[in-house]
Amino acid sequence: MKLAFYIIYNFLYQIFSFWLLLLVGTYYNEGIISACLFWKTDKGSAVIAQYGPIKAFAFIIEAAILITLIYIVNRLILSDTEIKSRSLRIANRTAVINIIASLFFLGLMIFSK
Numbered sequence: 443m444k445l446a447f448y449i450i451y452n453f454l455y456q457i458f459s460f461w462l463l464l465l466v467g468t469y470y471n472e473g474i475i476s477a478c479l480f481w482k483t484d485k486g487s488a489v490i491a492q493y494g495p496i497k498a499f500a501f502i503i504e505a506a507i508l509i510t511l512i513y514i515v516n517r518l519i520l521s522d523t524e525i526k527s528r529s530l531r532i533a534n535r536t537a538v539i540n541i542i543a544s545l546f547f548l549g550l551m552i553f554s555k
Contacts, residue, residue: 459508
């Protein structure tokens with residue numbers, strides 16, 4: 443039962459992270475990037491915020507934050523298991539799957555524009 447719950451909430455979290463990355467990438471990244479860049483004029487900041495490498499870097503940072511959050515939650519959920527090495531191995535395997543899925547999704551988002 444615990445394994446089924448673990449798989450379901452990781453799957454739901456991955457869907458949520460895809461939705462959040464899509465939302466942030468579509469609507470908020472240009473505003474966030476241009477607000478964070480200290481440019482002399484707003485026009486220069488807005489122009490540089492449209493560049494692909496800066497947007498890609500922002501996507502990678504956001505995905506890394508989301509993957510780190512789910513890894514911490516997975517380690518906390520699995521910490522009450524009897525065998526510590528097994529719980530660490532399961533959490534690491536889940537993190538690798540999350541990284542691969544997120545990189546695939548980020549690749550689709552970055553190169554589809």
